[in-house]
Structures are given as C-alpha cells and as structure tokens.
Amino acid sequence: MKILITGANGLLGQNAVKVLTTAGHEVTATGRGVCRLPAAYKPYRYTDIDITDKKSVLTQVAAIRPDVIVHAAAMAQPDTCELNKEACYDTNVHATRYFIDAAVAVHAKLVYISTDFVFSGDDGPYRETGIPAPVNYYGETKWEAEQMVQQSRINWAIVRTVLVYGNILAGTRSNIVTWVKENLEKGNTIKVVSDQVRTPTYVEDLVRGIQLIIEKNAGGIYHISGKEVLTPYEMAVQVAEYFGLNRALMEKVDAAVFTQPARRPLKTGFIINKAEKELGYSPVSFMQGIRNMFPEKE
Known part of the structure; x- marks a missing residue:
C-alpha cells in the first residue's frame, strides 16, 4: 500500500x-x-x-x-x-x-x-x-x-x-520520560504536576x-x-524508580504554580475499549514503555 x-x-x-x-x-x-x-x-x-x-x-x-x-x-x-x-x-x-x-x-x-x-x-x-x-x-x-x-x-x-x-530515531526530542531522567541524573530539582491526569x-x-x-x-x-490513568507526578515516580534516581528532587505541585499562556485541561486521558475491540489494539504499561525505551538498564 x-x-x-x-x-x-x-x-x-x-x-x-x-x-x-x-x-x-x-x-x-x-x-x-x-x-x-x-x-x-x-x-x-x-x-x-x-x-x-x-x-x-x-x-x-x-x-x-x-x-x-x-x-x-x-x-x-x-x-x-x-x-x-x-x-x-x-x-x-x-x-x-x-x-x-x-x-x-x-x-x-x-x-x-x-x-x-x-x-x-x-x-x-x-x-x-x-x-x-x-x-x-x-x-x-x-x-x-x-x-x-x-x-x-x-x-x-x-x-x-x-x-x-518514546525514543526519537534521529535528532533530539524531549518527552516526560527523558525530561525527568535527564534532570534527576544531573541532580536538578524539578516541579511535577500532580493535579492533572492523562493516559500516557x-x-x-x-x-x-x-x-x-x-x-x-x-x-x-x-x-x-495507554490504559493507565496517571498524573505527571506518578509518571515521574515510575521513571525515578526504574533508573534508581533520587525522588526527593521531585516536588509535587498543582498546575496553578506555572504561569503558561495556554490553559491545560486537568483531567483527560482516554477509554480505549473501542480500539481494543474493533482493532485488536493492546498498549503496554507505562513502566513497560520505559523499559522499551531503555532496555540496556535491565
């Protein structure tokens, strides 16, 4: 095709x-x-x-x-x-x-x-x-x-x-996994939102x-x-756990802490029953996605 x-x-x-x-x-x-x-x-x-x-x-x-x-x-x-x-x-x-x-x-x-x-x-x-x-x-x-x-x-x-x-194949592109990993590896403190939910x-x-x-x-x-309903903070915790990084560097905050030009919806994420039933779609867990990105850590 x-x-x-x-x-x-x-x-x-x-x-x-x-x-x-x-x-x-x-x-x-x-x-x-x-x-x-x-x-x-x-x-x-x-x-x-x-x-x-x-x-x-x-x-x-x-x-x-x-x-x-x-x-x-x-x-x-x-x-x-x-x-x-x-x-x-x-x-x-x-x-x-x-x-x-x-x-x-x-x-x-x-x-x-x-x-x-x-x-x-x-x-x-x-x-x-x-x-x-x-x-x-x-x-x-x-x-x-x-x-x-x-x-x-x-x-x-x-x-x-x-x-x-996920992993970009060439070039650089930040996402929640790489952002958390790279900052914690450098010893940077980060503020991570805990009052928004998504299905990454x-x-x-x-x-x-x-x-x-x-x-x-x-x-x-x-x-x-994905199927899991997670806050960005919960995602960050899983990243820190997988790489053995210091969770104490992460500060749990509400979205109101950030001044951004565009408002973000608080509670989104999807129910994927239709895709599962009609397409045979089956996503990995968030932790498995991290493992797939960095299999050398295993």
Whole structure:
C-alpha cells in the first residue's frame, strides 16, 4: 500500500516510517526542510513539503498518488499556539483542508492525528463519543480540523492520542520520560504536576494503532493511548524508580504554580475499549514503555 506521512521528522512520524516500511508498505515521508530520518529504514522516499502552501500540497500529493495519507504534522505546543495564532491556524486548520482536498483528488484515505486537548478536561477519561470543548487555542484548531475531516467526502479516520513518549530515531526530542531522567541524573530539582491526569501513550503503540486502522481500513474516531490513568507526578515516580534516581528532587505541585499562556485541561486521558475491540489494539504499561525505551538498564 502506498502511504504518505506528514510530519515525518517528528517522534510519531519517524516511528511510523520505520514500522510501516518494515511492514512492506511503500512510504513517502514528508517534512519541513531536510530529512532527519535514519537511512536504516529505507526504502522510503522523502520530500520536503510546506503543508501551509495549498498548491504545493495538491501538486505533490497528485504526483505521489498515495492510497493513504497519515496527517501527523501539526503545531502541537499549546503555548506556541496561543502566542502565534495565525501560524497555528495555518498549520493545523488550513493545511488539513489542503490534505482533505488532495485526498479527494486522488481518492486516498485520510488518517488525521488529533489530541486529547479537544476536550475540556472536566470529566475525563473520555470515550470517542465525548463532547469536545477545548480550553486552549491548540485544542480549538485541532477540533476545527476534526470537524472538517468528518464533514468531508473522503474515506477518513481520526486518531486522538495523549501525551506521547518514546525514543526519537534521529535528532533530539524531549518527552516526560527523558525530561525527568535527564534532570534527576544531573541532580536538578524539578516541579511535577500532580493535579492533572492523562493516559500516557508509548509511541510504538500509537503507530501500531495507526497501522491497524490502515490495514483493516477502519473508519471513524479512535482513541489510541495507554490504559493507565496517571498524573505527571506518578509518571515521574515510575521513571525515578526504574533508573534508581533520587525522588526527593521531585516536588509535587498543582498546575496553578506555572504561569503558561495556554490553559491545560486537568483531567483527560482516554477509554480505549473501542480500539481494543474493533482493532485488536493492546498498549503496554507505562513502566513497560520505559523499559522499551531503555532496555540496556535491565
């Protein structure tokens, strides 16, 4: 199957290229600027694409003629989105419209990657039937893009996910596991939020969920995340325990301690029964995800 992946230089994109090429699919990886993917996972094609340029998107997708577009590229930092709303809208909403139009033109399926931040966080964890009510601009743009996908004439699936962590294959990208590990190893004190809850998602599980959707030609909305409902502080404790680091360096705090441009939903996370039942999706535990990232510690 011919698959085009946007945002291929990122954590999810790199892992998706690795898994889908290994599974025998013909993958075109796209990103902004030079390719940061390891050569080890070729054969894949890489092409530089500006997703906010409609003509470029339509032209390149028409040339590639993929069967499936996995649209993972986004401006995903909530504070950056709050401070740069025009750029955020261009990247998260306009670009999604361009890929919808491109999918229509080549009769491709669109798998759109979304977020728990489409929800208010008042009453999570959420099922797919939960009512979106974002509390920040990032969530607003992702929800608007979701609605465009749902109202389109294409074969579509929406994958919502939560707090993705794992190893980036090339380059550097911080996540909760590496942030806690690196700071505690340096002896730094860190403040970790204890009044937010999430269902953290190991990146390889997320990719497997996407692969299942593609290969089963599943449609609709799927919540793809871990199963454990954890606070960031509880996640940090597990990281410290695994590496034998000093938990006394961690201070448990409420989110109100931090002054951030974008409000965060307090209680999100997902109920993943639908993905388990319909796709056969089965995520690892958070501790197993840490082990998978750093197996040399065993």
